[in-house]
Amino acid sequence: MRSLILIAALLGVSLPAVASQGEYLARVGDCTACHTSADGAFMAGGVAFDTPLGKIYSTNITPDKENGIGAYTFEDFDRAMRQGIGREGQALYPAMPYTSYARLTEVDMRGLYDYFMKEVQPQPVANRDNDIPWPLSMRWPLRIWQWLFHDTDEYVANTDKSAAYNRGAYLVQGLGHCGACHTPRGWAMQELAMDEGDERYLAGAELDGWYASDLRSLNIEAAELQSLMRTGRSKDFSVSGPMADVISHSSQYFTQEDLTGLAEYLLANSRVPKSARASAPPTEPDPQAQRLYASYCSVCHGNEGQGVDYVVPALVGNPTVISDNPSSLLQVLLKGSHSPRTLEHMGYAMPGYGWTLDDGQLAGLANYLRSQWGNQATRVNAGEVASLRSTQRAH
Numbered sequence: 001m002r003s004l005i006l007i008a009a010l011l012g013v014s015l016p017a018v019a020s021q022g023e024y025l026a027r028v029g030d031c032t033a034c035h036t037s038a039d040g041a042f043m044a045g046g047v048a049f050d051t052p053l054g055k056i057y058s059t060n061i062t063p064d065k066e067n068g069i070g071a072y073t074f075e076d077f078d079r080a081m082r083q084g085i086g087r088e089g090q091a092l093y094p095a096m097p098y099t100s101y102a103r104l105t106e107v108d109m110r111g112l113y114d115y116f117m118k119e120v121q122p123q124p125v126a127n128r129d130n131d132i133p134w135p136l137s138m139r140w141p142l143r144i145w146q147w148l149f150h151d152t153d154e155y156v157a158n159t160d161k162s163a164a165y166n167r168g169a170y171l172v173q174g175l176g177h178c179g180a181c182h183t184p185r186g187w188a189m190q191e192l193a194m195d196e197g198d199e200r201y202l203a204g205a206e207l208d209g210w211y212a213s214d215l216r217s218l219n220i221e222a223a224e225l226q227s228l229m230r231t232g233r234s235k236d237f238s239v240s241g242p243m244a245d246v247i248s249h250s251s252q253y254f255t256q257e258d259l260t261g262l263a264e265y266l267l268a269n270s271r272v273p274k275s276a277r278a279s280a281p282p283t284e285p286d287p288q289a290q291r292l293y294a295s296y297c298s299v300c301h302g303n304e305g306q307g308v309d310y311v312v313p314a315l316v317g318n319p320t321v322i323s324d325n326p327s328s329l330l331q332v333l334l335k336g337s338h339s340p341r342t343l344e345h346m347g348y349a350m351p352g353y354g355w356t357l358d359d360g361q362l363a364g365l366a367n368y369l370r371s372q373w374g375n376q377a378t379r380v381n382a383g384e385v386a387s388l389r390s391t392q393r394a395h
Ligand code: HEC
Pocket: 025, 026, 029, 030, 031, 032, 033, 034, 035, 049, 056, 057, 058, 059, 060, 061, 068, 069, 077, 080, 081, 086, 087, 091, 092, 093, 094, 095, 096, 097, 112
């Protein structure tokens, strides 16, 4: 076995890390991210989600007959996944991304069902009651929400496009539920668009103090995008916030075919890259920020922000650095960066500076990165750093 792994490593191929097609589908859908709590049993639920009305908890989806979904027929499961209706007829909160899972084919839905029924261990863990007071706890308004905003149709292939493009679209819009984080939401928390026909789809959204990047202006080669999804690292960039969990639980397991499709779909729908857009002329470096960069950062990121391939990300042209929304950049400066540990990447780390640099210094540093070496992005102010810092304390 050892030599097999060695040979696989030398050939640059990865050994199949998942046992069955159903398990693969569950990985792509990242069910465990929401249905396995930090110290709880696999898929036994209990993960808290904040909604405007109060906290709700994910449910036990192991095949336990009493507490889980063991009594669900395939039709019950399909209805929950596609329509957001539970076995007792109750409407489910859209924290469960059935708005995306509705796109699944019946074959994949059956594959998932079989996996949960036959391969997941039943767990006798009771569901937690939601912390929403009556009358807000009534679920009928969710039916109205679903009627207004939820489209239950399966994915329809775009016949003008290649098979790879369609595979990518199916994964991104469906099981991968990328839009749940990357698409901005409207007044009722609905995703503003569900496919590429609308330019708001995947156009970036605020998420727990991070910014789920704009995936409609990716400026990256297909192979590098695949590497980012598989390892959390590309040659020049890294991923460290909520996306790091998506990669370690889910996208690191994507097959090469699925990664190819995903990159083809995303890049085909990317607009003019940000660096090609006109913006304010570069400013003179602020001497204080320049000194901070030289004493705290340049040892790793280099004097010109060039980084070290595959180890230390470049800051030049870095989407985290130049994003219109600076939240993820400020999070990294405050808390540091930890790319995910995956089969192919050990995960490096960068310390945070929130404990030693004040809001003004961090804003200065952010503006320095956003205006040097050809980077051009809007200015950040100390108030934005202060507000992210306070949301971190509240957690
Ligand atoms: C982003 C978080 C999230 C993800 C990802 C997610 N779920 Fe859920 N799921 C929830 C929440 C929250 C609920 C409870 C909703 C409610 O009570 O209204 C739920 C409820 C369910 C239910 C209804 C269970 C019941 O007790 O009636 C099923 C079935 C289910 N999920 C299956 C899945 C499967 C299968 C996957 C992966 C393909 C998955 N979920 C992925 C958050 C998620």
